[in-house]
Amino acid sequence: CSSRRAILYVPGDDIRKLNKALSLDADCIVMDCEDGVATNRKEEARVTIRQWLDEGRASNSTSEWSVRVNSVESDLCKEDLQTVLGGANKPPTLLLPKVESKEHIQWHMGGCQKINLIMYIESARAVVNLPDICRTAEQLSSTAPLKPAALVFGSDDLCANLGVTRSDNGTEILYARQKLVLVAKAFHLQAIDMRVQVLCFDNIPDLDGLQRQCEAGARMGYTGKQVIHPVQIPIVQQAFMPTAAIVEWAEGLIAAFQEHQKLGKGAFVYKGSMIDMPLLRQAENIIKLVSSNTKV
């Protein structure tokens, strides 16, 4: 499956921004019913999203047009699901915020079309229960029309839940950020990183800061990031795409590895480094990442 590098939030009730998103190149567009939508606009958001799906408005877009519903514990989730999934044209991916326990994903949906499920981890309870949540999602996916696809690190809600004042690099929530990647990999889920908290000074987004945070996330094993503004999309997409030099290194390493295997050598030196099986796996990861990213 292709990985979602830049996932862009668009408030589901904001038709101007939805139209704008048609011209953008985000990997995944999240039509939001949750925190980007005012409480008195929730119905407007779900109805607008249903209309977009019914009319196939994004059918020519190369982005994945998905929907974030409200959390199971809000009073809004059931109605969101009924409206958003209650038509012939279903979104390919559903994002479920504030998943806290396995009980939150033990809910049912009608229909037989498989829908990707992206789960938000954004509270202390969710971080503690994370393996249990993923295991339950995996088990349910054999019978439910849901296919667990990714975990999102919801740093804003996590900070609010913990009472944390976050610095730019997020040291205060590093443990949770790393735990999410670890558990995601254990359950073959994509790990999608936190959004940058500070967007701008005088309305000029801090794109260098964004780039640095993407690179740090990529080093930790994240392969995508949440964004809220169009200018952030290309920075994120590029940061989560290996450079040509790295791809060349990986291809060369794989070829050299195969040659040395034929010679009966499991370890050898390539471009000044000792290479053995784990390095081959790293090189294969890079090639896999390139082929799973359809947009450049």
Ligand SMILES: CC(=O)SCCNC(=O)CCNC(=O)[C@H](O)C(C)(C)COP(=O)(O)OP(=O)(O)OC[C@H]1O[C@@H](n2cnc3c(N)ncnc32)[C@H](O)[C@@H]1OP(=O)(O)O
């Ligand atoms: C923690 C979380 O859960 S994050 C998710 C919840 N938050 C959100 O969804 C916020 C999403 N982002 C936004 O709503 C906006 O970017 C804001 C409110 C922060 C700023 O909006 P604006 O003041 O309109 O920004 P700005 O003037 O720089 O926008 C430039 C252009 O990009 C468009 N744009 C801005 N953000 C978005 C977006 N998220 N999606 C699509 N288009 C957008 C604007 O409509 C404008 O286009 P236009 O001139 O053709 O109308």
Ligand SMILES: O=CC(=O)O
């Ligand atoms: O939903 C995202 C978050 O950071 O909270």
Ligand SMILES: [Mg+2]
């Ligand atoms: Mg959140």
